[in-house]
Amino acid sequence: MSTKFKVVASAIALAAATVFASQAMAQDKKVTLGLAVANLQADFFNQIKQSVEAEGKRRGIEVVTVDAKGDAATQVNQIQDLITRNISALIYIPAGATAASVPIKAAKAAGIPVVAVDRNPPDAPADTFIATDSVSAARTLGDYVCKVTGGKGNIGIVQGQLGTTPEMDRDKGFSEAVAQCPGLKVVAKQASNMWMQDEGFSIAQDMLQRNPQLDVFFGRADALAMGAAHAVKVANPDHKVIVVGFDGDVAGLKAVRDGILEATMTQQTQLMGRMAVQSALDLVAGKTVPKEQLQQAQLTTKDNAAPFIEKHP
Amino acid sequence: MSKTAQATTSPVVNPVEPSGPGLSVRGISKEFFGVAVLHDIDLDVRPGEVVALLGENGAGKSTLSSIIAGLIQPTRGSMRWQGKAYAPQSPSDALEAGIGLIHQELRLLPDLSIAENVFVGRLPMRNGRVDRHLMNRLAARQLARLGLDIPPTQRLRTLQVAAQQQVEIAKALTLNSKLLILDEPTAALGGAETDRLFSQITKLRAEGYSFIYISHRLEEIARIADRIAVLRDGALVSAHDTAQLPEKQLVEEMVGRSVDRIFPEIAPPQEREVLTVRNVTSPTGAFRDVSFSVHAGEIVGIAGIVGAGRTELVRAITGADPLASGAVLLDGVPLRLRGPRDAIDAGMVMVPENRKQQGLIVQHSLADNMAFGNFDLMQSGSWVLPGRVRAFTAQAIRRMGIKGTPGQKIASLSGGNQQKVVIAKWVSRNPKVFILDEPTRGIDVGARAAIYTVIAELARTGMAVVVVSSDLEEVLGLSHRVLVLSRGQQRGLLDRRDASHVAVMELATS
Amino acid sequence: MNARLEGMRNTAPPSARRRVAWPASLGGATGPLIGLVLLGVGFSLASPYFLSLRNALNVLDQVTVLGIVSIGMTAVIVVGGIDLSVGSVLAFSMMVMGWLNQDYDVPLVLCIVAAIVVGGVCGAVSGLLVTRARLPAFIATLAVMSVARGMANILTDGQQIVGYPDWFTRLSTVRHFGFLSLTVALVVVLVIIAGAYMTFRAGGRNLYAIGGSSEVARLAGIPVRTVTLLVYTGCGVLCGVAAVALASRLDSSQPSAGLGYELDAIAAVVIGGASLNGGVGGIAGTVVGVLIIGTLHNGLNLVGVSPFVQQIIIGVVVAGAVTFDTLGRRNR
CATH class of the missing domain: 3.40.50.300 (P-loop containing nucleotide triphosphate hydrolases)
Incomplete structure (x- = not known):
């Protein structure tokens, strides 16, 4: 082997080592946020993801996103990987019926602060919890239904996945409002498995078949509500049936604007995304952040849907 | 093509000019x-x-x-x-x-009709739909030309192999193959x-x-x-x-060498009766009331035309298919046959009719195939060690003169060597009764002689041997006695000296 | 094809013929193993976090459940079957365990046994549908998949069960001797047992005969139906074991757990060199397949690849790995 070759080889090795070392150092100093999303197929989560990534970009922070596709076990694996990757803080949108506490315990053990969004494990709460005040929002929606129906009518509810926090909270708030409105009666309730539009369609269709006198459908998410609205359109009943949804995702807002849905509760996804980033940075910097940061959802009807479509709150 | 008809009458000396028709x-x-x-x-x-x-x-x-x-x-x-x-x-x-090729293993679609098989890939269309009427008529014409009286709408699966083959020929003819x-x-x-x-x-x-x-x-x-x-x-x-x-x-x-005699010397059988079959009847009616016995060292041939129930008979005797009535005795003891294992454990083995589908797993190695069903013979403790399996196989390869190595895939062996593997696998168990169904089907002449020698050798060592074959020469050349079946019925049990070509065919077609 | 092989027989050089017969369960794994090594090298270059003992242990942690399920799936695929119900059976077993423990105060150890038994029963049902009712394995296990998922939801009306004792979650989290959690140790033991059984025991070798040709196996005296039934039952039992491991890892029981695991398990087994036609495959190959899937997920997360791009890469790698293996096999 010639000397010349040896010199060249060592030069390359040295250069490579320098590059790797500097890269590693750069990554050590830079703030990296891990974002574990429950399921990117759901527009609501996707909105939050986009907001977090946009905010991260604006501030020059690296955001590493993983998608659990709705499976809690996958999410535990992914968060383990994020921790290995030395993230500075974790933004955690739990997957599964109720939030798993394992990821939070793991992150805490590694000294990584956690911001929970949408759901929060009761037995091991995150450092801060950002969510919509679903109970109060569902109550607002129930009051609105009472108002537009003149306080009278039969309600069919297309529920989300049973046992999940949003389903339970929305049930609680809406039931409270209906109880205050003696002419309104919930006559049918059925659960979906995946919060999906096609489920909403078939569930509502069957409800109408069994009970043609329904006046109101409440889809626990916009996708479910839009499925129900389509079922109403297909059944073409002899009286007016109004459909309300929840979440205020883009498709839902457009449906409200076009009069397909009567109303929805718009959750402030963009705001929550920005807040999540802000809270994560505050926690990294050692500042105190409130344990719970509940946001109001905005009642959205035909009158105020347009600006939300333009720019999501 | 009309002018070519004369060519058949006067054979021309080879080679003809390359530009011939x-x-x-x-x-x-x-x-x-x-x-x-x-x-x-x-x-x-x-x-x-x-x-x-x-x-x-x-x-x-x-x-x-x-x-x-x-x-x-x-x-x-x-x-x-x-x-x-x-x-x-x-x-x-x-x-x-x-130019059309008709494969040995037919390439047809068993769940389509005859006509669809004939026209597959070029179904006649009218108005964007398959013109079934025309298709069936054209197919029926071809079938008639071949002297076949079957409706073209019949499902191919329901046909005998011979008829399926003629469907292949009909298909080639409609393709204008010359x-x-x-x-x-x-x-x-x-x-x-x-x-x-x-x-x-x-x-x-x-x-x-x-x-x-x-x-x-x-x-x-x-x-x-x-x-x-x-x-x-x-x-x-x-x-x-x-x-x-x-x-x-x-x-x-x-x-590439001189072959003096295809059939080996067959030694005379012993007195002892090993296998006794009494009045066996198949639940499907494939054979009825068949009785015969085989002595130690004896070879009994079973002859008959396709559909006579030969294969069904030997499958039932060896427990592969159920029996409706009758008894199978080994050394005078009645067998309780719930499955092949019972026959194998009692000392009765069968080399099945279809080597590649019933006898061997062609994508597996020679050693693996030797081992399946024989693990009890090659275990050390209760472990099957690859070394033992290979040694066991190598020994069988030597004994049977198989051209192959233990690790070689069965698919890469010739038909004769494949058949020897099946035989070797069962010989290892040293059985009392050895049944071979079509032992030389698809095997070339040189290798056939070797299989015959093996069969004669099995009998010489005192096994009771049964050979089922469509090849009458083979049955006559190997057997001490010949059992003739026709349409599921036993037509006769001929002694070697009475069993001529003519005598057997007369019974088989009765 | 036949002619080609016949032709080669006469003239092949002796060295080509002398390939030693080594059990399929080891011989088939070399191709995938190379793939795994390449994957490891690639990720080591792409991410500074990948190549460390801690991360290697993470990958092992992450593949425990898939590993256990894939062992059963290997046996099922080797006998020429398929089991689509593994994910649902896992969820059902998991829910039975949690439900007995929480609603009826049954001691957790007994609940664990119950989970495994429930898995075995589900597997036996699949096995009976295949061997007695003669349903195609695809349909039989599809039916069991649906039923088991439904039962998993019925037990608690779709609610998850949280709150196992600390000792139970420690099974999967505490790394003994600094590296081995009990669940990972369990996988290692199961792999060794299953691998040895399928390679060196008559019962295990019989699986290859059945998968190669069930008629040949039957005529060779192998009790095909009984063995097939036992294989499905065993696969169910392993789903029950996997359920316990997953519950420990998640510290909860969820009726939606295991969604889509059947596809991951099938992919792992096939990447490991098994054929969906049966008769080919092995535990060693499956282990490599499981590690490839685990490493892929882990590595892509560490590199920080976007979730949507991850799906594409995983699909391409699965197709590539199997193509590579099939082509290699054909040329052999």
């Missing part, structure tokens, strides 16, 4: 991964002529016919067909030119069906169709072929302008 193959060679499997083959097939292609398995017959039918392309050499250069790149090229390559067409046929096939070939030949006929059965070739080409180890050994040659000469050309 038939098929002429010149200097075809083929290599696979640098290994030559065909060397410089010349062959001529003139219109209205049946040319027999003879050779052991591995001699290159299938490779050559695959090249002619466009399945594979030659490494060197050229072909002319109907006066034009012919170099098919695919089977459809060949079909378009009028040259048909028949690869072992009679392997699964009985005597009567073979006769019908031959009369069809004779008829089509008179109409100017040509055939390349591949077979191991020399007596058939003498009956049907005009000329014979013999291949050995990928080379053309000889080309004869007549099919009327002594069998012995042909066999010697195929195997």
